[in-house]
Amino acid sequence: MPARQPVGQAGSVRRASSHVPATTDGGRLTFRQDYFADPAAFAALVALLSDTFGIDVSLQDRFGGPDPTSMPFAYFDENGTCVANLSAFSMPMRVDARLVKAAGFQSGAVRPQWRGRGLYRELMRRALNWCDAQGFELGLLLTDKPAIYQPYGFKVLPQHxxxxxxxxxxxxxxxxxxxxxxxxxxxxxxxxxxxxxxxxxxxxxxxxxxxxxxxxxxxxxxxxxxxxxxxxxxxxxxxxxxxxxxxxxxxxxxxxxxxxxxxxxxxxxxxxxxxxxxxxxxxxxxxxPFPSHTSLMVRGDAADRLRQPVMLSPMAEF
Ligand SMILES: CC(C)(COP(=O)(O)OP(=O)(O)OC[C@H]1O[C@@H](n2cnc3c(N)ncnc32)[C@H](O)[C@@H]1OP(=O)(O)O)[C@@H](O)C(=O)NCCC(=O)NCCS
Structure with a gap:
């Protein structure tokens, strides 16, 4: 079931990681998790990703919809607009001859007018707590902003x-x-x-x-x-x-x-x-070295033993 939790108080901005920054314009945000079963909420995420990255993830509809293992974490405003999102999904990996329970992080975006208020920090905290509780031993993401993720224990894994x-x-x-x-x-x-x-x-x-x-x-x-x-x-x-x-x-x-x-x-x-x-x-x-504007980042020690050059297949990019 989607989790709903109203957040935000007019006029104040709190930066502590356990709190969600409030709006400064009197609006309220609602935190939702695991909301893909709600078509309107999923459409709002499609719009966020289209506006932010220019990609149309609704293409997945023709393949049977999004990955059923996806666990999205997001904030919605009073109009149902998705203003911030981060999704985790299961992506079991073979790493150094071992099957590793791994999670990918994708669809990380915050609408421009909501940036700089700690929303993404809060979504990262929630997503990582969920992954740790689920027993994922490896986290993976691709980013052009590695500095954001280093404080959460992600390290760049050079690709070759x-x-x-x-x-x-x-x-x-x-x-x-x-x-x-x-x-x-x-x-x-x-x-x-x-x-x-x-x-x-x-x-x-x-x-x-x-x-x-x-x-x-x-x-x-x-x-x-x-x-x-x-x-x-x-x-x-x-x-x-x-x-x-x-x-x-x-x-x-x-x-x-x-x-x-x-x-x-x-x-x-x-x-x-x-x-x-x-x-x-x-x-x-x-x-x-694989020339790319994005870096592959990993969290967890499952990849520490790798001694040979690696690359994530472009068909697995997310
Ligand atoms: C990157 C993005 C998600 C950040 O969202 P946000 O809500 O403004 O981020 P927050 O206010 O929660 O900041 C969280 C931390 O990330 C840092 N940060 C934010 N944007 C950053 C950037 N572009 N580069 C490096 N660090 C950044 C903040 O300084 C903050 O650090 P702190 O916790 O030490 O204070 C948002 O700017 C965005 O949607 N950008 C376009 C899409 C994108 O790049 N997505 C990420 C792709 S992997």
């Missing part, structure tokens, strides 16, 4: 893609075909494989999460999805510049080696860039 000459082509063992998420049959196929998947890397990879792969597949029209029949899998990839093949993710019970993938896709690039640790791809390249 792996690049090198393409492997010697294998003989094609199976067929491939394009997959389109706006085709109902293809969508059902991809969802099934996402639910059944083996993590694409044993070093650092998502173990189970469906919605972000589908949403990222829609957001970027440059991403190509291909179905391989042997072993049954879906490959997310891009044709990079200068005869380069960019591998973004592989979804299946069995991960095909990179030479098999290239043969099945009939790709003969000069170079390959792999946007994930390639330990299951039967190929090696050179790690190089």
């Amino acid at each position: 893609q792996v690049s090198g000459p393409a492997p010697v082509a294998a003989k094609p063992v199976g067929a491939s075909r394009p997959v389109f998420l706006d085709n109902a049959g293809d969508l059902a196929l991809v969802k099934r494989l996402l639910r059944e998947r083996t993590p694409v890397s044993s070093i650092f990879a998502v173990a189970a999460q469906v919605e972000m792969f589908l949403l990222n597949g829609c957001f970027d029209p440059g991403i190509r999805l291909s179905y391989l029949d042997q072993p049954e899998s879906v490959v997310a990839w891009k044709s990079g510049e200068a005869d380069c093949f960019r591998l973004l993710d592989v979804v299946g019970k069995t991960i095909p080696p990179l030479p098999f993938i290239l043969a099945a896709l009939d790709q003969r690039p000069r170079r390959v860039e792999v946007c994930l640790p390639p330990d299951r791809l039967d190929w090696q390249g050179m790690p190089e």
Whole structure:
């Protein structure tokens, strides 16, 4: 059930983390948690994220709605406008060969007229308390403002893609075909494989999460999805510049080696860039810093043992 708690008193601003800053214009805010079952409240979040980031998360409706593990924390004004939000969601990870109970933090935004009053600090406090109570041992987020999250114990985990000459082509063992998420049959196929998947890397990879792969597949029209029949899998990839093949993710019970993938896709690039640790791809390249305006941050010691360069697949970005 959504939690409702009126907050805010006209004319005063309190900064203590256990209190919510009041409005200065006589309005009142209502704190709500776990409110996605309320269509009006969810639409208000869609508007907040559209106004703040220019993205349309209502696209998820065509895939069956938001991640059912999502736990949103938010403030709404008297008109039902969502003025601030932060959501946590479950994203089990394979980290250093171990299955780790991890949570992602996303959809963090405060409307401009409400910024600088401690709303986000309060939402962070509530979200982290909830995650700790749920027993999540790792927190993950992507941000262009790492300084905000350092006081809460988040550390930047540098990301490295792996690049090198393409492997010697294998003989094609199976067929491939394009997959389109706006085709109902293809969508059902991809969802099934996402639910059944083996993590694409044993070093650092998502173990189970469906919605972000589908949403990222829609957001970027440059991403190509291909179905391989042997072993049954879906490959997310891009044709990079200068005869380069960019591998973004592989979804299946069995991960095909990179030479098999290239043969099945009939790709003969000069170079390959792999946007994930390639330990299951039967190929090696050179790690190089991944150029990005966002930093991957982690909280919890589950990632401390990592000795090899890592990258979160772009299909898991949130
Ligand atoms: C970033 C944002 C969520 C902050 O919301 P806010 O309600 O103004 O933040 P708060 O007033 O609760 O401030 C919380 C803390 O973050 C710090 N902070 C706020 N904005 C910051 C920024 N841009 N860079 C670094 N620190 C920042 C504050 O100084 C404060 O620190 P303190 O607790 O030590 O006093 C808001 O400015 C926003 O929506 N920006 C656009 C979207 C965005 O960047 N979202 C985050 C993406 S990961």
